[in-house]
Amino acid sequence: MKNIRSEGTRPELKIARELKRRHIYFSTHSKTVLGKPDILFRRKKIAVFIDSDFWHGNPDHFKMPKSNIRYWKAKISRNRSRDKEVTGTLRQSGWKVIRIWEHDIYKNFSKSVARIVKYLK
Incomplete structure (x- = not known):
């Protein structure tokens, strides 16, 4: 699992590109803020997390792997908590x-x- 990308994922990059296109500036993955938000607006105290459907257990789109079910249930449950x-x-x-x-x-x-832009106003 160490090969699983936790920063710079496609969804993050897609959002980041659009914010930059709109000249909205932000930080990414700040280690000084709890949870290392994917996108951070420090002055406005806004933290944006882009949650993977799999790793964060999206209730509508998560598909449980067929093997090692006990492990995955516990893992996803810990992530949600x-x-x-x-x-x-x-x-x-x-x-x-x-x-x-x-x-x-x-x-x-x-x-x-x-949703992000609304909070910035």
Whole structure:
């Protein structure tokens, strides 16, 4: 699993390119902010996480692997729990947290970008 890309994924790059095209500037994967948000607007305290349908267990699009089911159930469950904990902690610290599913980026890209832009105004 060490070969699994956690930064610079296609959905992240797609969103990043569009934000740059609109001259909206941001940081990526800051290690100083809990959860290492995929996209970060530090001054506005906005953290954007782009969640993979598989690794974060999208309830509508996650497909359980056929082998080693016990392992995968536990793994995805831990990931979901961590996501909730990170989101809650950041919000308690005054951050706005936006979570976007990978599927939503591919199926409704403009709406995904609009969610981010709305928070920036």
